[in-house]
Amino acid sequence: QVQLQESGPDLVxxxxxxxxxxxxxxxxxxxxxxxxxxxxQPPGKGLEWVAAxxxxxxxxxxxxxxxxxxxxxxxxxxxxxxxxxxVDRQDTALYDCVRSRTGDFEDWGQGTQVPVSS
Numbered sequence: 001q002v003q004l005q006e007s008g009p010d011l012v013x014x015x016x017x018x019x020x021x022x023x024x025x026x027x028x029x030x031x032x033x034x035x036x037x038x039x040x041q042p043p044g045k046g047l048e049w050v051a052a053x054x055x056x057x058x059x060x061x062x063x064x065x066x067x068x069x070x071x072x073x074x075x076x077x078x079x080x081x082x083x084x085x086x087v088d089r090q091d092t093a094l095y096d097c098v099r100s101r102t103g104d105f106e107d108w109g110q111g112t113q114v115p116v117s118s
Contacts, residue, residue, distance in 0.1 A: 002026040004097045004109035012091075012116050018084040022097030022109060029078055030055050035100045038071065038082045040093035048093075052100070053080050092116045 008020035022036070029036055038050040051071045053059045059071040068085040084091060092115050099107040 002099060002107040004099065004107060006095060006097050006109045006112040008095070008112050008114060010115075012087055012114060013118050014088050014116060015086055018082075018087050018091065018114060018116070020082045020095055020097075020112065020114070022080050022082075024078045024080070024097075024099075027099075028075075029053075029073060029080060030057075030075055033101050036073070036080045037098040037100055037105065038095060039098050039105070040095045042090070042093040050084070050095075051082060087116045089116050 003025045005023045006020055007023065012018045027034070032055050035052050035054045037052040039047055040050055041047050049062055050065060051059060051061045051069055053071050053073050057073060061069045065084070070083045071081060073080040094111045094113050096111040097109045098105045
């Protein structure tokens with residue numbers, strides 16, 4: 001059974017960098033054709049895809065957030081991460097890590113709520 005668990009701060013202040021980690025169990029993040037995504041949902045709004053790291057390891061980002069987003073992975077720990085720089089209140093959201101394959105989002109973490117507030 002594939003499980004994903006997000007971890008990160010309880011609060012981020014404006015202009016700081018939001019850093020999240022997703023720990024995966026039940027499958028290796030290097031398994032062929034699997035993609036490891038970050039998706040967020042601001043309060044009262046729809047889902048927004050943020051970033052992904054494919055099994056091959058080269059991340060790609062939502063063009064709207066590209067200039068302040070980075071993602072990486074640690075295969076020894078079976079984890080992948082998200083960093084979002086220069087946050088403001090519009091970055092307040094529920095952040096989920098999600099496994100996908102051929103475009104289908106198949107396994108979701110429980111999500112972590114990250115408020116941006118001074």
